[in-house]
Amino acid sequence: MAEAILRVFRGSREGGQPADYRVPLVPGMVVLDALHSIQAHQAPDLAVRWNCKAGKCGSCSAEVNGRPRLTCKTRMDSLPLDQPVTIFPMKAFPLIKDLVTDVSWNYKVNRKIPPFQPRPGVEWNMDQRDVDRVQEFRKCIECFLCQNVCHVLRDHAKQEQFGGPRFFVRVAGLEMHPLDGVSRTRLLKDELGIGLCNITKCCTEVCPEDIHITDNAIIPLKERVVDEFYDPLLMLVRKIRGATTP
Amino acid sequence: MNAKYETHEHDVLIIGAGGAGLRAAIEALAQGARVGVVCKSLLGKAHTVMAEGGIAAAMCNVDEADDWRTHFRDTMRGGKFLNNWRMAQLHAQEAPDRVRELEQWGALFDRTESGDILQRAFGGHTFKRLCHVGDRTGLEMIRTLQDRGVHQGIDVYMECTVTRLLKDGDRIAGAFAYWREQGRFVVFKANSIIIATGGIGKAWKITSNSWEYTGDGMALAYDAGAELMDMEFVQFHPTGMVWPPGVQGILVTEAVRGEGGTLKNKNGERFMERYDPKKMELSTRDVVARAIYTEVREGRGTEHGGAFLDISHKPAEYVKRKLPSMYHQFLELADVDITKGPMEVGPTCHYVMGGIRVEAETAQASIPGLFAAGEAAAGLHGANRLGGNSLSDLLVFGRRAGLAAALHAKKAGTPAIDGAQIEQAERELLAPFDRAEGESPYQIHHDLQNIMQNLVGIFRTEQDLRSALTEIEKLKARSARMRVEGSRLFNPGWHLSRDIQCMLAVSEACTHAALARRESRGAHSRLDYPKLDDAWGRKNNVIRKKGDTMELFEKPVPEMPDDLKQILAEDK
Numbered sequence: 076m077a078e079a080i081l082r083v084f085r086g087s088r089e090g091g092q093p094a095d096y097r098v099p100l101v102p103g104m105v106v107l108d109a110l111h112s113i114q115a116h117q118a119p120d121l122a123v124r125w126n127c128k129a130g131k132c133g134s135c136s137a138e139v140n141g142r143p144r145l146t147c148k149t150r151m152d153s154l155p156l157d158q159p160v161t162i163f164p165m166k167a168f169p170l171i172k173d174l175v176t177d178v179s180w181n182y183k184v185n186r187k188i189p190p191f192q193p194r195p196g197v198e199w200n201m202d203q204r205d206v207d208r209v210q211e212f213r214k215c216i217e218c219f220l221c222q223n224v225c226h227v228l229r230d231h232a233k234q235e236q237f238g239g240p241r242f243f244v245r246v247a248g249l250e251m252h253p254l255d256g257v258s259r260t261r262l263l264k265d266e267l268g269i270g271l272c273n274i275t276k277c278c279t280e281v282c283p284e285d286i287h288i289t290d291n292a293i294i295p296l297k298e299r300v301v302d303e304f305y306d307p308l309l310m311l312v313r314k315i316r317g318a319t320t321p
Numbered sequence: 322m323n324a325k326y327e328t329h330e331h332d333v334l335i336i337g338a339g340g341a342g343l344r345a346a347i348e349a350l351a352q353g354a355r356v357g358v359v360c361k362s363l364l365g366k367a368h369t370v371m372a373e374g375g376i377a378a379a380m381c382n383v384d385e386a387d388d389w390r391t392h393f394r395d396t397m398r399g400g401k402f403l404n405n406w407r408m409a410q411l412h413a414q415e416a417p418d419r420v421r422e423l424e425q426w427g428a429l430f431d432r433t434e435s436g437d438i439l440q441r442a443f444g445g446h447t448f449k450r451l452c453h454v455g456d457r458t459g460l461e462m463i464r465t466l467q468d469r470g471v472h473q474g475i476d477v478y479m480e481c482t483v484t485r486l487l488k489d490g491d492r493i494a495g496a497f498a499y500w501r502e503q504g505r506f507v508v509f510k511a512n513s514i515i516i517a518t519g520g521i522g523k524a525w526k527i528t529s530n531s532w533e534y535t536g537d538g539m540a541l542a543y544d545a546g547a548e549l550m551d552m553e554f555v556q557f558h559p560t561g562m563v564w565p566p567g568v569q570g571i572l573v574t575e576a577v578r579g580e581g582g583t584l585k586n587k588n589g590e591r592f593m594e595r596y597d598p599k600k601m602e603l604s605t606r607d608v609v610a611r612a613i614y615t616e617v618r619e620g621r622g623t624e625h626g627g628a629f630l631d632i633s634h635k636p637a638e639y640v641k642r643k644l645p646s647m648y649h650q651f652l653e654l655a656d657v658d659i660t661k662g663p664m665e666v667g668p669t670c671h672y673v674m675g676g677i678r679v680e681a682e683t684a685q686a687s688i689p690g691l692f693a694a695g696e697a698a699a700g701l702h703g704a705n706r707l708g709g710n711s712l713s714d715l716l717v718f719g720r721r722a723g724l725a726a727a728l729h730a731k732k733a734g735t736p737a738i739d740g741a742q743i744e745q746a747e748r749e750l751l752a753p754f755d756r757a758e759g760e761s762p763y764q765i766h767h768d769l770q771n772i773m774q775n776l777v778g779i780f781r782t783e784q785d786l787r788s789a790l791t792e793i794e795k796l797k798a799r800s801a802r803m804r805v806e807g808s809r810l811f812n813p814g815w816h817l818s819r820d821i822q823c824m825l826a827v828s829e830a831c832t833h834a835a836l837a838r839r840e841s842r843g844a845h846s847r848l849d850y851p852k853l854d855d856a857w858g859r860k861n862n863v864i865r866k867k868g869d870t871m872e873l874f875e876k877p878v879p880e881m882p883d884d885l886k887q888i889l890a891e892d893k
Contacts, residue, residue, distance in 0.1 A: 104566075114813060119805070120807030120812040129371065132365075191426065199424060200436035249427070
C-alpha cells in the first residue's frame with residue numbers, strides 16, 4: 076500500500092522538534108485523516124484540534140508544507156508525496172502542545188466589538204440584495220488562518236493594538252447589516268488599529284471560505300474611518316464650529 | 322471542601338455550548354442568574370455550526386396556510402406518535418417567536434420577495450417552513466447566540482470536560498471536570514445544571530458527528546440517577562458522502578432534496594416511487610434512509626454502495642447560491658461538480674431522538690436541579706425527527722430549560738459538595754495512566770464503532786442485538802484495563818479514554834431498548850418484527866441505573882387532550 080511520511084511538530088512551550096510518521100494512504104484522504112491515523116496507531120497523545128471534518132467549523136488549522144491550511148480540506152493527493160509532508164502549528168499563536176495553539180486572544184478581541192443593535196423603530200424587513208452584500212462576511216468559520224498570516228500579528232506581535240483580519244470581517248458583517256444602528260468606526264481606529272493594516276492581502280489568500288477580506292471588508296472600513304476622522308473639509312467645519320470629533 | 326481544586330460557583334451551570342446550551346444561558350442570565358457554560362471544544366465549534374438546511378417554524382411567510390397546528394401534526398406524524406405531545410405542541414407554538422428573536426439579535430436570514438424571512442421545503446413538512454441562510458443556517462445561529470451570550474455576560478469555560486455530576490443527597494450540587502489543555506481538575510458548584518451536550522453519533526463508524534458526540538450528558542445524568550428514554554431511536558440521515566473513503570459519513574444536507582434534488586439508483590430509477598410515491602424524496606428521513614439502504618442491499622446501489630442524488634438539472638448559479646457549501650464540499654473532497662453531475666450518497670449516523678427524560682414545560686430531568694435540552698433530551702421527536710426541527714428544538718427548549726433552571730436556582734439553598742465524590746472522580750480519570758500495560762483507547766473505540774454499525778444499525782434483529790450486548794460487555798471489561806500514554810497536557814488519548822465510558826453506557830442503553838421494542842417504528846426497524854404494533858405505540862422505553870446494572874422499564878405515552886387529537890385527525 077502506498078504510504079506518505081508526515082513530519083509533524085511534537086512539543087510544548089518547553090521546546091520540541093518534528094517527528095516523522097509513515098501513514099498508509101487511503102483514496103480521498105485529507106491531512107486530518109492522516110493525523111488521526113497517527114493518533115490511532117503511533118502517537119495516541121498527538122494533540123490536534125478538530126470538530127466537523129467538513130470545512131465548517133474552522134478548528135483544524137495548521138501549517139502544511141509551510142502553508143496555513145485547514146487540515147480537513149487539504150487532500151493528501153494534492154501534496155507532493157515524494158518528500159515528507161510537514162505539519163506545524165500556527166505560528167502567530169502561543170503553542171500549547173504539538174499542533175494545538177492558544178487562540179484565546181481572539182475571543183478577547185471579539186468581546187470589544189459592540190454586538191448588533193437595531194436602529195430605533197426599525198421594521199424587520201430586508202431586501203435580499205442588502206442581505207447578500209453582507210453574507211460574505213458572515214461565512215467566516217473562525218479558523219484564524221488570516222490572523223496567523225497577518226504580519227502585523229505574526230511578525231510584529233501587535234496583538235495589543237490590532238484586531239486582525241478576522242475581526243475586521245466581523246465588524247464589516249455588523250456595520251453592513253442592513254438594520255444595524257451602532258457605529259464601530261472609532262473602535263476600528265483606536266481599539267482595533269485598522270490603520271496598521273497595509274493591505275498586503277495575505278489574509279485573503281489563505282481564507283478557506285474565499286472571503287475577499289482586504290477588498291470587501293478592510294478597505295471599505297478604512298474608508299469609513301478616513302471619512303469620519305480625517306476628512307479635511309469636515310475637520311475644518313468642526314474647527315470653525317468648535318466641535319470635537321465624534 | 323478540598324482547597325486543592327480550582328473552584329467556580331454559579332447559580333446555573335450549563336454543559337454544552339451548542340444552540341441549546343447558549344440559548345439556555347441567555348435566558349438564565351436574563352433571569353438574573355450567574356451563569357457558567359462548560360464546553361469540550363472552543364466556543365462556536367459545537368455541532369450546531371454544521372446544521373445546514375434551516376430552522377422549522379410556522380412563520381407562514383411563504384405558505385400562508387401553515388400554522389402551528391400543522392407543524393405539530395407533521396412533527397407527531399414524523400415521530401410516529403411516540404412524541405411527548407406537550408413538547409411537540411410547545412415547540413410548534415413557540416418556534417416562530419424564537420426565530421424572530423434570533424433575527425432581532427442580528428441573525429440574517431435569506432429573504433422573500435417582500436422582504437420577510439424566506440422558508441424552504443423539507444422532508445415531512447407539509448408547507449415550506451424552514452427559515453434558512455443558504456446551507457449554513459447553523460453557523461449564523463451559533464454566531465448570533467454566542468455573541469449575544471458573551472456580551473450579556475456568561476462565563477465560558479472552553480475546552481473543559483465534565484466527567485461527573487456531584488450530588489448533595491438527591492439534588493444536584495455541581496460538577497467535576499478537567500481542563501483539556503493542561504489536564505488540571507476543576508470543580509463547579511451550582512444549584513442547577515443544564516445538560517446540553519448533544520448526541521451519541523461517535524459510537525457508530527459511519528457518522529456525521531464529530532469527536533465530541535460521545536453521549537457525555539446522557540451518561541452523566543444516568544450515572545447520577547436520572548432516567549433515559551427512547552434510546553432505541555437513532556436517526557440515520559439518508560444522505561452522507563460515501564466516496565472517497567476519507568470523507569465517508571460527512572453530511573449532505575437535506576436541503577439538496579428540499580431544493581428539488583432527485584434520488585436514483587444505478588439503473589436510473591427514481592426508486593422513492595416504490596417507497597413513498599406521494600412525498601418521494603421529501604419523505605421522512607427514516608423512510609429515505611431505509612430506501613437507499615434497501616436499494617444498495619438488493620444490488621441496485623452505485624459503484625461505491627450508495628444512491629445518486631442529483632441537483633444538476635437546476636441552473637448552476639442557483640445551486641451555488643442556495644447550496645454553496647455542498648458545492649465546495651463535493652468539488653474539493655470528491656472531485657464532483659454537483660452543478661454538472663450527481664453526488665453519491667448513503668445513510669450516515671446523525672442524531673438520537675432519545676435522551677434524558679424531561680418534563681415538557683421545564684425541561685427538568687428526574688433529579689431536582691438537573692435539566693436537559695436539545696439533542697441530549699428525549700421526547701419532542703418521538704421515533705423519528707423531521708429535518709429542521711432540531712434547530713427549533715434547541716431554541717424553544719434551550720430557553721425553557723434556562724428559565725426553569727434559573728428559577729430553581731433561586732429557590733434552592735446552597736448545596737454541599739462532597740469531597741469523597743470528587744476524589745473518586747479523580748481516581749477514575751487518572752487510572753489509565755497508572756497501568757504499565759493495557760490497550761489503547763483508540764482500539765476499543767474502533768471496535769465499538771464496528772459493533773454499533775454492524776449490529777445496531779438501520780435494520781436490527783434480536784440475534785444481532787443480543788450479540789451486540791455481549792460484545793459491549795466485553796468492551797466494558799477491556800475498557801477497565803485501558804492504558805494511556807504521555808502526560809496530562811492536551812492528550813487526546815486520555816480524553817478518549819474517558820469519552821469511551823460514556824459511549825459504552827449510551828450504546829448499551831440503545832441496544833437494550835432496541836431489543837425490547839419488538840416492532841418497527843420510525844428510525845427503529847426490526848427485520849424480525851417489521852410492522853407497527855399499536856401496543857408499542859402507547860409506551861416509551863425508559864432506562865435507569867440500578868446498582869451496577871441497567872434497568873429497563875416501560876412508561877405509558879402521556880394521553881393527549883381531545884383538541885390535539887382532533888388536530889391529528891384532520892387530513893391535509
